[in-house]
Amino acid sequence: MSFLTPRLFALAKLINEDDIVADIGTDHAYLPIYLAKDRKAKKIYATDISEGPLNTAINNIRSFGVENIIETKLADGIEWTKNNKFVINTCIISGVGSNTMLNILSNDNKNIDSYIFCTNTSLEKIREWSKNKKYFIESETLVEDNEIIYEIIKVNKFAGKRVKNKKDQYFGPWLRRENNKMFINKLILEDEKLRNIINQIPKEDKKLKQLIKYKKLINSTLKRGIKLNDKNKN
Secondary structure, three states, X not given: OOOOOHHHHHHHOOOOOOEEEEEEOOOOOHHHHHHHHOOOEEEEXXXXXXXXXXXXXXXXXXXXXXXXXXXXXXXXXXXHHHOOOOXXXXXXXXXXXXXXXXXXXXXXXXXXXXXXXXXXXXXXXXHHHHHHHOOEEEEEEEEEXXXXXXXXXXXXXXXXXXXXXXXXXXXXXXXXXXOOHHHHHHHHHHHHHHHHHHHHOOOOOOHHHHHHHHHHHHHHHHXXXXXXXXXXXX
C-alpha cells in the first residue's frame, strides 16, 4: 500500500499474526487498514480523541472494505481498555511525545499485553516507566522517514530484555548493543544538539549539571560504538 511511510511499515512489522491491536490516535487509520488488508491482525481498534480525524478514518476504512476487522472508537487514550471485555495483545502509541505517552500510560491495565511506542524525541522516560513497572523491552529499532530518525520500541509485560542501568534507559538495551550506523548517527546529532543547548544555558541554571552529565554519557556510548564499528570493519 503506497500510502504507508517507512515509519508505519516498521510499526506493522512488530505486529504478530492474529494479534488484537489497538491503534491510539489513529488519524487516517492507514496503519490499521494495512494490517487488516494484509491479514496481519485478527481485530483492530482504531481510536482518536477528535471526531474530525475519526470520521476521516471511518471513511477510509469503508473505502478499503475492512470495517469487519477494524472497529473505531472516539476515545481519549486507553482508559476504555479497562473494561474486561477487551483483550489487547498490542497497543500502538505513536506520533506524540514521551510526556503525552506517560499520561496515556497512567491507565495501563492487565488487559494490555504489550505496547509499541514511536517518536522522534527521546524514549528515555518510557524505558524508565518500563523499568519501574518491571516490564521488558522486546525489541527496538530506528527508522529514517522524511529525513527524520524515529525510535521504535516494543514493551512486553512478559518477555524481553530488562532496563538495567542508565545507558539502557537513555539509549536502549537492544539498540546500544546492536550499535548500527543509524544509532551512531543519532548519537552524533544528539551530541551536537546538546552542545548547542549547553553553550546557551547560564552557568547558574540548575539544569546545566544534568545536561553535562547526560552529554558525558552520550560521549562514552558514542566512543564505544565507533570503536566497536572500527573493530568489526577490520
